[in-house]
Amino acid sequence: xxxxxxxxxxxxxxxxxxxxxxxxxxxxxxxxxxxxxxxxxxxxxxxxxxxxxxxxxxxxxxxxxxxxxxxxxxxxxxxxxxxxxxxxxxxxxxxxxxxxxxxxxxxxxxxxxxxxxxxxxxxxxxxxxxxxxxxxxxxxxxxxxxxxxxxxxxxxxxxxxxxxxxxxxxxxxxxxxxxxxxxxxxxxxxxxxxxxxxxxxxxxxxxxxxxxxxxxxxxxxxxxxxxxxxxxxxxxxxxxxxxxxxxxxxxxxxxxxxxxxxxxxxxxxxxxxxxxxxxxxxxxxxxxxxxxxxxxxxxxxxxxxxxxxxxxxxxxxxxxxxxxxxxxxxxxxxxxxxxxxxxxxxxxxxxxxxxxxxxxxxxxxxxxxxxxxxxxxxxxxxxxxxxxxxxxxxxxxxxxxxxxxxxx
Numbered sequence: 001x002x003x004x005x006x007x008x009x010x011x012x013x014x015x016x017x018x019x020x021x022x023x024x025x026x027x028x029x030x031x032x033x034x035x036x037x038x039x040x041x042x043x044x045x046x047x048x049x050x051x052x053x054x055x056x057x058x059x060x061x062x063x064x065x066x067x068x069x070x071x072x073x074x075x076x077x078x079x080x081x082x083x084x085x086x087x088x089x090x091x092x093x094x095x096x097x098x099x100x101x102x103x104x105x106x107x108x109x110x111x112x113x114x115x116x117x118x119x120x121x122x123x124x125x126x127x128x129x130x131x132x133x134x135x136x137x138x139x140x141x142x143x144x145x146x147x148x149x150x151x152x153x154x155x156x157x158x159x160x161x162x163x164x165x166x167x168x169x170x171x172x173x174x175x176x177x178x179x180x181x182x183x184x185x186x187x188x189x190x191x192x193x194x195x196x197x198x199x200x201x202x203x204x205x206x207x208x209x210x211x212x213x214x215x216x217x218x219x220x221x222x223x224x225x226x227x228x229x230x231x232x233x234x235x236x237x238x239x240x241x242x243x244x245x246x247x248x249x250x251x252x253x254x255x256x257x258x259x260x261x262x263x264x265x266x267x268x269x270x271x272x273x274x275x276x277x278x279x280x281x282x283x284x285x286x287x288x289x290x291x292x293x294x295x296x297x298x299x300x301x302x303x304x305x306x307x308x309x310x311x312x313x314x315x316x317x318x319x320x321x322x323x324x325x326x327x328x329x330x331x332x333x334x335x336x337x338x339x340x341x342x343x344x345x346x347x348x349x350x351x352x353x354x355x356x357x358x359x360x361x362x363x364x365x366x367x368x369x370x371x372x373x374x375x376x377x378x379x380x381x382x383x384x385x386x387x388x389x390x391x392x393x394x395x396x397x398x399x400x401x402x403x404x405x406x407x408x
Contacts, residue, residue, distance in 0.1 A: 010328050011321040012065060017339035018321070019062040024346045024379075026054050027149070028372045031354040032364040038109040039354035043364045052279055056223040056306065057271075057313035059152060063240040064314055066156055067247025068257065070163055075251075079164050086160045093344065093396060094153040101345055102148045108348045112355040145228035149347050152240075158232055159244045193249065194259035196267065199311055202246060206307035207300070209239035214303060222282040223306060243314075257318060264319020271312035278305025338383040340396045345382070349375050 032043030033051050073082040131139070147154050191197045212235030213225045224240070227233045250256040261267075281288045281302035292298040325332060353375055357367045387393045 010332070011325040012068065012318075013336045014325045014332050015317055015321040016062065016065045016069075017336040018317075019058050019065070020339040020343040021335070022054050022058050023149070023343055024350065024375065025372060026051060026058070027347060028350050028354075028375065029368060031358075032368055038351050039112050039358060041354065041358045041364065041367065047364065047368070049279075052222045053275060056275070056278075057310045057317070059224055059226075059240065060243045060310045061314050061317055062152065063156070063159070063243040064247040064250075066159070067163075067244035067249075068251045069247075070160055070244075071248040071251040074163070074167055079167050083160070083164055086157070088395065089398070090153050090160070091157055093340075094147070094150055094157070097150055097344060098147070101348070102146075102150070104348045105148050105351070108351045108355075112351055140229075141231045142229050142233075144230070146230050147228040149228075150344065151226055151228035154228075155232055155237060155240055158237060159241055162241070163244070163248065189253060190259065193253055194256040196260060196263050196315060198246075198260055199308070202242075202311055203304065203307050206239070206242055206311065207303045209235060209242055210303040210306050211235075211299070212238060214299065220283045222279045224310075243310075258322065261315045261319035261322060264316045264323070267312045267319070268316035271309055271316055274305060274309050274312065278302070278309050281305050337388070337393075337397050338380060341383045341387050341392070342376070342379045344396075346375060346379055349378060 029047045029051050030037040031039045031041045033048040034040075034043055034045075035048065035051075070082065070086070073085050077085065145151075192200060210224075213233075216233060216235055217225065225233070225236050227236050250260060281292075281298065282305065284298070284302075288298065288301075292301060350371065353371045354367075357371060360367065362370075387396070
């Protein structure tokens with residue numbers, strides 16, 4: 001059971017690491033999906049399906065866990081201690097990455113594009129008028145991918161600051177007392193906060209955020225949007241804020257996360273059943289248009305399918321890890337400690353590997369397997385010998401994690 005005690009929650013740590021490691025799998029597969037990516041290789045439709053399945057829940061799950069752990073830090077160390085911890089573990093690594101990892105990604109992408117003969121390069125636009133300076137500034141603020149694959153750390157910084165503001169206001173108003181009454185054990189709490197019954201209100205409010213993202217999309221898509229620009233997109237920030245806030249709320253209710261994920265097998269089966277329907281509606285498959293010709297109702301069903309899939313997968317993953325990863329295992333602990341580093345630095349290596357493997361006459365499945373395995377081995381080696389017992393390991397995981405004891 002989940003208890004608010006001074007010990008490591010092994011299954012949630014392992015799940016948070018798994019969400020990060022799935023990002024490596026997702027990025028490794030992108031070259032073989034047939035969609036836009038830095039390296040485009042021959043692939044198969046199964047890669048696109050797997051990509052949608054992972055993308056549909058991975059980052060919402062990560063932000064849900066982030067909200068839970070942020071609240072845990074607040075309860076242990078107060079607002080100031082929580083902010084110092086998040087600045088050290090999130091903001092500082094992001095700032096360092098902006099001058100190291102992100103430029104390296106750009107270099108690798110340019111070299112990989114040159115090796116492909118610039119086949120994905122946009123037309124030069126000879127004779128086009130230069131953009132207006134104001135328009136250029138707006139584009140840089142809203143569209144330029146400043147943060148690359150580390151955009152989620154930037155969004156997490158905003159959410160942590162928002163959490164700190166709410167916590168500060170609650171301490172000085174009657175909000176804290178009202179939240180206390182809300183989280184007090186009762187029949188309503190057990191039904192709508194500490195069980196899958198929470199989906200009754202979680203899904204509708206998530207549908208609103210999916211709709212906000214959908215209105216700013218250039219083309220249909222499944223799962224949450226991402227934005228690596230300096231100014232967060234409101235719909236995307238709202239979407240992840242819902243999951244972050246839910247994680248914070250679950251921490252405040254004794255055993256709520258256990259109750260929420262107790263029916264995890266049912267949730268997993270339901271998610272698998274909903275996934276093909278939800279993706280079909282998201283991309284407007286002909287049979288979905290025939291079934292629901294009304295465009296507004298069709299959109300609502302598409303948004304609902306995506307929101308429901310994300311929450312069902314959150315339930316399934318939390319319950320699965322609670323069932324099988326609650327006990328401390330050295331190998332799982334090691335992977336959990338290494339996952340942050342692996343995700344931070346993996347993309348240049350993965351893109352370079354995709355470019356190296358592209359000329360080979362191998363099946364896409366074999367290329368993907370070799371790429372993922374080789375990248376993971378190299379990344380783990382770099383963590384073990386260059387990070388784990390260095391100042392970088394202390395920065396990413398804290399001193400206690402480096403010594404092998406508890407850390408958040």
